[in-house]
Amino acid sequence: MAQLIGVDLGGTAIKLGRFTVEGQLLAELEVPTPQPPMPGAVVIALVEAVQQLDPDGLATCVGVGLPGPMDGAGRVARICINLTGWEQIPLAEWLEPQLQRRVTLANDGNCAVVGEAWQGAARGYRDVLLLTLGTGVGGGVLLGGSLFTGHGGAAAEPGLICIDPEGPACNSGNRGSLEQFCSIGALARESPLTPQELCRLAGNGDAEALAIWRRYGRHLGVGLSSLIYVLTPELVLIGGGLSAASEHFLPAALAEVEQRVQRESRQGLELRRCALGNGAGRLGAARLALDRLLNA
Template sequence: MKPKSAQVIGIDLGGTAIKLGLFEADGSCNQSLTVATPQPATPEALLAAILNAISQIAAPVESWAAIGVGLPGPVDGTGRISQVAINLENWRDVPLADWLEEKTQKPVIMANDANCAGLGEAWLGAGRNFDNLIMLTLGTGVGGAIILNRQLFVGHRGAAGELGLITLNPDGPPCNSGNQGSLEQYVSVQAIRRETGNKPSDLAQKAIAGDSQALAYWEEYGRRLGAGLA
């Protein structure tokens, strides 16, 4: 009998939720779990939440081989240190890979979450038939990934794909990045809540039901997103 391929754990660390999956080498997911991101989202609180979530989907420990983590912000060139995550609390130069390796005794690699998503789309998803693509992730914040000639492009400082931080309106709301009126301040979950008092899912249901204010808001949202993409 052919031995079962070694599974790996993939973790998507976000400002609202932590999503985990147990994956085969071909990308198929055997098990998944979503837990709420602790608030405030300090490094110590997130480490504890990640370890607890891993224990729920990845026992016994012999059944998996490594951990990959996608983070909402740039990671250093070694894939060991999360340099900054603007929607997490006190998050500067956090050696999360070292912490996880110490606790799990498994190898860990980290990367920007949108870059991970972009590579996934280029490998198995909507971008698999294209050599070049740009992807935007819309969530608690707004991230992006750039694939050129089927290779991830990150720029000389690793942050070339931070498309959510482009300036959409120089007189707009301040961004945690230090920018003013960035795209993230108009099309993220936080922006929708700030401007409407609704969760995106609730506002979507209102629009589906024909609510004129909800429909007008989504039209304006689409106009802003289109301007940012352009």
């Protein structure tokens, strides 16, 4: 029986899963991303992790999700703005001879929305916007049930839209991007505490922590409002590591959307947390490997 490997490569961790072609998780592994995350070091870590996850070589292909746009063929990481040294990296070509398996690449936000559509909260929906909130802010879009990647494969990058032209500089070259207000780094400017500590304090009713999450939610709502006007999705999903605190910021985000977006553009809109948590990206990467390499 054919098996798949899905990889979610992030700025702090590499999450891997081995799946059946029906999407059943058979084995999983998480390893730290090398620091600094130079391409060569990441390749070594990825190869070692795949060999550890699948020592018997049962999986026939590998999908890798990365934080940035790929080329249209899913072979080259064009740029990963939060990973050092990642520009026009032919990662699939580097990995295949070492893994002895075919490899396809995709944007990590695209992987997440594909995973949620396959086994999670987006199953049965056709127009979906997903945002991943973590080291950066990424995302993916389904339009009419199909993954939207735009001209040249670079769409969608919802975290890079501008919400404050005078805001903090972004690695993308933009200023005041949504990422600069809704990433882990943005929270660090608000408080020396970790997101986990802020979440725990908010859960205990701490007024300062609750205020920080409300401000975070308002910024998220501002960005979502612009995206909703363009895409008019039926479902907005929030994923990534910071989604664990969604109960503390989603109400403020929803209030902002309701204030800023006319009723016709948000009719029937649902806003909620991803069902698969941090597992959506690796599952979606495996599904894209299935579609592109096994079923093509």
